[in-house]
Amino acid sequence: MSVGSVFGESHEVRYRTVDVDGVEVFYREAGDPSRPALVLLHGFPSSSHMYRRLLAELADDFWLIAPDHVGFGRSATPPVDRFPYGFEKLTEVTRGLLDRIGVDRFALYVQDYGAPIGLRIAADRPDRVTALITQSGNAYQEGFTPFWDLLFRHAADRAAHEDDVRKLLTVEATRWQYEHGVPADRRERIAPEAWLLDQAGLDRPGNKEIQLQLFWDYQFNVEQYPRFQEYFRTHRPPTLVAWGAGDEIFGPEGAKAFARDLPDAEIHLLDAGHFALETHGSEIASLVRDFLRRNP
Template identity: 50%
Template sequence: MDVPLIRHRRLEVEGVDVFYRESVPTRTDAPALLLLHGFPSASHQFRRLIDVLGDRYRLIAPDYPGFGNTTAPADFDYTFDRLADIAEGFVRRLELTRFAVYVFDFGAPVGFRLAERHPEWIAGLVVQNGNVYAAGLSDGARAFTALRPEQAGAEDTIRELLTLAGTRNQYETGVADTTVLFPESWLLDQHFLDLPGRKQAQVALAFDYKSNIARYPAWQAWLREHTPPTLITWGANDPFFPAPGAHAYLTDLPDAELHLFDTGHFALETHLGEIAALIAAFLDRLPGSPR
């Protein structure tokens, strides 16, 4: 049985101590896939995917500031622009010049900012419940992202999502058989959410989410201009980003490969085998991939 070597490392980027996981594939010319995690998780959400594919591909999963094992200065400005700044610096420090990107949830606004800044970096996209279309926002997501700091009770509404019940609900909603879920997934997420300063960071990012929606038209234009090879795997029962968000990509990328799964937001938790096989076939088809 091939079990990949996985290294856990740190890099300093603009005063942020970035933690990341990286597989060491058997081939030195293996395709690279940058794994950009979502909320309320971190790079640990990709542990099983790295175990499955890490011997064949170079999988790299960093934690953003405010998430997981990454530590940031007390005065770090928690906006999506700043998360993308750190991700960009991280990529530069690793001297990555051409790679595919897995964008999930928060990973979509981070990844598309990288794509805008450096289209030459992007060999392909794997999109898993990473929304960049108004059609992909549920009514609940629209209401949540419309919250403003000056609104009475707005911060309290956000903080309700940062409780253990709120975190667990994100894993279980839309999943037909919750016995397949790993309880440690939401427990680990909550451990990091409960660290000092983390909830205030998440509140700041929640209020900034409207900046992503404002950039949807620009990201859609980027897709039309650059037409990257794209694999879309989507949990169709996601309460935040429902299935129309997946279908919307086809308006700008008619050649994209689309797969919907009968599951919720964290599709890898329930459909790892199917999604991993799709990712492997996709990476093998990318131009320049070793044959």
């Protein structure tokens, strides 16, 4: 295990790497392990970097763990012919990481790709998850927008649509993910290094093939939605929804849909896009802090 630290006024963020079944997994950790745990799972094309401000703001009250999925950020990126990229495998690795570092019970914060990973963990072991927070972490058909039309065509006929889907891996597409749906007066809050860092990850040799494989595999997440919804109805986890009202990837109807199975869910539609933490980080931190204090 390798460890590094950056010190703040009253807490530190620690950067760690552990071996999970032969794969190096990087994660950010902040706060005191004696406090309630919050696990933060990122989406495409990001990494745990997307949670950098949230870790700093919440470390005084919680123990926070934010891993990079395999193929993203500072975690290992084995080529597609040496690692079975898919959301079932990413879930297995995430579960292994939590077991490895001793995170037994935790609240779960999911965004984008983090949702099908985290919700698999929750549905498999509902006793481990104390609360759920979703930021554009979809679990309903209502959440899909026209953005997904090409991806679903790719899932049905990969060879015919692979070249078109590659356009989603360009710097223009990555920047769009951060800026769409954001009012002009809020765009100045988006740190350009966020989307530039994501693009640097995508541009690594072999990484686009990893992302194309995960694009194709996403169709099997949709098959899990009924199981996720049954988990909601049966176990009623306290749920906070903090979602960009302008998100054109997972639309706000996906946020509202949680109320169908979780009538007590606290749903907040923010004047933001897909990466709402970039423009509404303090607001979301306040919502999370209040929510978790009321649902320890």
